[in-house]
Amino acid sequence: MNNKNTSSVDKEIKTSKLFYQNMFIFITFISIFSKMTR
Known part of the structure; x- marks a missing residue:
């Protein structure tokens, strides 16, 4: 039971x-793209 709980949290x-x-x-990526388009 305890092991299952920790694995799910992981x-x-x-x-x-x-x-x-x-x-x-x-x-x-969006910031770089906007800089390139300008």
Whole structure:
């Protein structure tokens, strides 16, 4: 029971990290793109 709980929390942390990493890359790409178009 305890192991399952920690593993599920670990999964959530991994997905949230991945989500924020993607958001950061996306924002960086948009800022670079807008600078290039100008």
